[in-house]
Amino acid sequence: MSEAAVSEAGPTPGVDGLVDDWSADKQTYHVPWGKAMMWIFLVSDTFIFTCFLTGYLNVRLTTTQPWPPQSEIFALSFGGDPIPLILIAIMTFILITSSGTMALAVNFGYRRDKVKTFWFMVATAAFGASFVGMQAFEWSKLILEEGVRPWGNPFGAPQFGSVFFMITGFHGLHVSAGVIYLLTVAFKVRKGHYEKKGYEIVEIAGLYWHFVDLVWVFIFAFFYLL
Amino acid sequence: MAYVPLADQDAETEMHHPHSWVTKYVWSQDHKVIAIQYGGIAIAVGCVALVLSLLMRMQLGFPETFDLIDPSSYYQSVTMHGMIMVVYLLTALFLGGFGNYLIPLMCGARDMVFPFLNMLSVWVYLLSVLILMASFFVGGGPTGAGWTLYPPQTSMAGTPGNGMGIILMLVSLAVFIVAFTMGGLNYVTTVFQYRCRGLTMMRLPLSVWGILVATILGLFAFPALLVSAVMMLFDTLLGTSFFMPAIIESGTPLDYDGGSPILFQHLFWFFGHPEVYIVALPAFGLVSDVLSTHARKNIFGYRMMVWAIIAIGGLSFIVWAHHMYVSGMNPYFGFFFATTTLIIAVPTALKVYNWVLTLWEGDIRLNAPMYFAIGFIFTFIHGGLTGLFLGNVVIDLPLSDTYFVVAHFHMVMGVSPVLVLFAALYHWYPKVTGRMYHEGMAKVHFWCTFIGTYAIYLPMHYLGFLGVPRRYYAMGTTDFIPESAQDLNTAITIAALFVGVSQLLFFINIFWSLRNGKEAGPNPWGSASLEWQTPDTPPAHGNWGDELPTVYRWAYDYSVPGAHQDFIPQNTPESEEPTVDDQHFDPDHDVSKADL
Numbered sequence: 043m044s045e046a047a048v049s050e051a052g053p054t055p056g057v058d059g060l061v062d063d064w065s066a067d068k069q070t071y072h073v074p075w076g077k078a079m080m081w082i083f084l085v086s087d088t089f090i091f092t093c094f095l096t097g098y099l100n101v102r103l104t105t106t107q108p109w110p111p112q113s114e115i116f117a118l119s120f121g122g123d124p125i126p127l128i129l130i131a132i133m134t135f136i137l138i139t140s141s142g143t144m145a146l147a148v149n150f151g152y153r154r155d156k157v158k159t160f161w162f163m164v165a166t167a168a169f170g171a172s173f174v175g176m177q178a179f180e181w182s183k184l185i186l187e188e189g190v191r192p193w194g195n196p197f198g199a200p201q202f203g204s205v206f207f208m209i210t211g212f213h214g215l216h217v218s219a220g221v222i223y224l225l226t227v228a229f230k231v232r233k234g235h236y237e238k239k240g241y242e243i244v245e246i247a248g249l250y251w252h253f254v255d256l257v258w259v260f261i262f263a264f265f266y267l268l
Numbered sequence: 269m270a271y272v273p274l275a276d277q278d279a280e281t282e283m284h285h286p287h288s289w290v291t292k293y294v295w296s297q298d299h300k301v302i303a304i305q306y307g308g309i310a311i312a313v314g315c316v317a318l319v320l321s322l323l324m325r326m327q328l329g330f331p332e333t334f335d336l337i338d339p340s341s342y343y344q345s346v347t348m349h350g351m352i353m354v355v356y357l358l359t360a361l362f363l364g365g366f367g368n369y370l371i372p373l374m375c376g377a378r379d380m381v382f383p384f385l386n387m388l389s390v391w392v393y394l395l396s397v398l399i400l401m402a403s404f405f406v407g408g409g410p411t412g413a414g415w416t417l418y419p420p421q422t423s424m425a426g427t428p429g430n431g432m433g434i435i436l437m438l439v440s441l442a443v444f445i446v447a448f449t450m451g452g453l454n455y456v457t458t459v460f461q462y463r464c465r466g467l468t469m470m471r472l473p474l475s476v477w478g479i480l481v482a483t484i485l486g487l488f489a490f491p492a493l494l495v496s497a498v499m500m501l502f503d504t505l506l507g508t509s510f511f512m513p514a515i516i517e518s519g520t521p522l523d524y525d526g527g528s529p530i531l532f533q534h535l536f537w538f539f540g541h542p543e544v545y546i547v548a549l550p551a552f553g554l555v556s557d558v559l560s561t562h563a564r565k566n567i568f569g570y571r572m573m574v575w576a577i578i579a580i581g582g583l584s585f586i587v588w589a590h591h592m593y594v595s596g597m598n599p600y601f602g603f604f605f606a607t608t609t610l611i612i613a614v615p616t617a618l619k620v621y622n623w624v625l626t627l628w629e630g631d632i633r634l635n636a637p638m639y640f641a642i643g644f645i646f647t648f649i650h651g652g653l654t655g656l657f658l659g660n661v662v663i664d665l666p667l668s669d670t671y672f673v674v675a676h677f678h679m680v681m682g683v684s685p686v687l688v689l690f691a692a693l694y695h696w697y698p699k700v701t702g703r704m705y706h707e708g709m710a711k712v713h714f715w716c717t718f719i720g721t722y723a724i725y726l727p728m729h730y731l732g733f734l735g736v737p738r739r740y741y742a743m744g745t746t747d748f749i750p751e752s753a754q755d756l757n758t759a760i761t762i763a764a765l766f767v768g769v770s771q772l773l774f775f776i777n778i779f780w781s782l783r784n785g786k787e788a789g790p791n792p793w794g795s796a797s798l799e800w801q802t803p804d805t806p807p808a809h810g811n812w813g814d815e816l817p818t819v820y821r822w823a824y825d826y827s828v829p830g831a832h833q834d835f836i837p838q839n840t841p842e843s844e845e846p847t848v849d850d851q852h853f854d855p856d857h858d859v860s861k862a863d864l
């Protein structure tokens with residue numbers, strides 16, 4: 043039988059061995075189908091955000107007007123002097139914290155602790171929802187008070203508003219979808235839906251969530267700091 | 269990690285057995301039904317594009333004769349013809365159609381890994397087609413910006429369909445990308461994770477390799493199109509200036525400032541060039557299997573064919589700007605992209621040599637699929653050679669906006685993939701329907717198509733050298749174009765009408781044969797690959813009956829010395845038939861030489 047043939051051969055050294063192993067008659071990746079598919083999807087999604095950010099950097103170079111000072115626009119005052127980027131810093135902190143709770147949820151999932159998994163997933167979703175809430179606050183402040191529009195703004199290059207709404211909007215959609223996804227999985231976990239199938243689904247949802255956080259780090263660096 | 273054969277693992281999805289006519293044929297989760305749905309929609313929308321091209325040819329061949337075609341409808345026809353053929357016909361038919369049908373059967377799987385997502389994919393694809401077709405019925409008609417949709421002219425006055433037309437086009441593309449992503453994730457995951465016992469990657473038929481790499485290209489390239497579509501939608505709907513510079517329209521300055529039209533071209537071609545290979549790689553794969561089966565000989569240099577597919581896929585991401593030599597780039601970019609473009613000719617030429625060497629001393633059976641496959645080798649070499657001209661900056665500059673380019677890309681990514689499509693449709697028709705097509709009619713169809721397309725595109729190269737510009741509604745009279753060019757245009761139009769009408773033979777054939785074709789039996793071609801070894805023909809739901817197959821050899825054991833017949837199915841154990849496949853990767857042992 044074929045097992046005999048495979049096990050007798052033994053590992054081949056070098057690149058040939060790598061190719062042999064990778065292309066053998068078993069699953070190429072030792073992960074569930076859903077996890078493999080999520081990884082491939084995330085690579086594809088990476089290309090989307092890369093194109094968005096590259097497009098943003100390009101129009102920032104081609105635009106004829108000066109780029110607005112982000113640190114002043116995104117400053118917030120709590121009674122005293124305005125603190126630059128304070129809201130964005132809080133949002134970033136919250137999103138990164140949510141990655142921590144997500145990792146705990148994955149851990150408790152594999153320990154088959156349904157209650158803790160559920161609550162850590164709900165906490166993650168709550169962090170995500172508060173992120174989206176603060177984003178809504180930021181948007182309405184910019185639109186209503188500062189007069190920033192997709193087609194123009196009082197500070198300088200019109201592309202500033204276009205890029206801001208497009209990129210943070212697209213990322214915000216990802217976070218919102220993630221919150222719905224996390225809550226769906228969390229409630230199914232609580233019902234014991236995955237007792238038989240195993241809790242890889244928590245990790246798969248976590249992969250997506252970490253990805254969304256990672257993307258935010260790049261948006262933070264390239265759009266807010268640069 | 270312990271070795272766990274796939275077949276011994278628990279299936280992760282339960283089979284969704286259809287219970288009624290609706291779940292069996294309409295909301296079906298069976299990859300074979302989905303494949304036929306994809307194929308049917310793609311071919312139907314392809315017919316629309318074919319009619320559009322004939323309208324264009326009638327205008328060019330007989331100017332000032334037809335009231336039906338005015339400059340606007342001419343440009344709309346150019347645009348819709350191009351976009352439909354490239355995206356909605358070729359991409360959808362190769363990946364959605366053949367990918368869906370062949371991947372699970374060739375991998376020995378029961379279905380795709382996520383059948384529900386697969387079903388969603390085809391219905392979202394239908395939605396994108398409907399949105400695209402809707403643009404024919406809105407005010408201003410479909411967009412006439414050319415299939416590349418270059419801004420700023422897409423949304424400027426004077427371009428037909430600059431309102432709803434372009435919006436519907438962009439929305440339709442975005443929806444198509446969603447559909448493709450759902451399908452594409454399935455195809456890739458299925459090939460990686462759901463192969464049957466014994467089926468190593470290096471035993472996969474080249475069809476699967478071609479479709480796999482093309483799908484990966486699609487998953488990485490379509491994001492650029494999605495992003496450019498979103499940004500252009502913003503420019504059109506919200507008045508942003510991503511792609512729109514400060515510009516004056518009919519004497520009035522528009523409210524745009526500081527955008528970059530070149531950015532769109534980069535994003536578009538970062539999608540657009542891999543797209544060429546999204547269409548070409550499945551064609552390479554399918555034609556390899558057809559050639560090998562009908563030549564009764566293993567494919568020459570299988571491992572090199574696989575590496576060539578991977579190399580072409582990788583290189584296709586760093587050649588995009590060769591579409592932009594005339595756009596005004598830094599000349600050093602031109603040098604870089606010309607170099608990478610010419611390097612891509614190496615693995616491509618390797619594949620052509622290997623196809624020819626597969627035919628060499630083969631026991632060639634000239635069935636209709638073989639006609640189309642050999643015809644493909646001709647048209648592909650032809651289009652590939654003119655590609656070497658256009659890949660060089662200095663030669664491309666004068667030729668770029670002439671009919672030479674039209675002739676080049678129609679030979680290499682129009683006619684060539686379509687010939688493979690016909691080869692593959694005839695080749696797998698007996699498996700899909702259980703009946704044989706009409707051989708004579710298929711051969712007449714081949715000769716009409718093959719000679720007809722040469723009659724169309726060979727003269728176009730000459731028109732290009734004369735400097736006849738492409739995308740012109742009418743030439744009028746100019747000093748540098750001789751009047752005889754018009755005679756040539758008339759001849760091309762007659763040939764095009766002939767080819768267009770002769771495609772009816774194909775439709776008559778496949779519909780007539782559904783009822784009246786001979787019973788095909790399970791394996792009419794004597795093919796070694798797995799999809800011909802199913803217990804039922806056409807394969808039943810679940811494909812393999814009670815037990816998944818086990819594979820003992822590659823898909824190309826033809827004319828093996830000492831075997832009982834001139835092919836050995838992939839699932840025949842070593843104990844029953846000799847093994848000659850190259851699983852042990854011995855570089856000194858060249859299987860290809862075994863039967864020379």
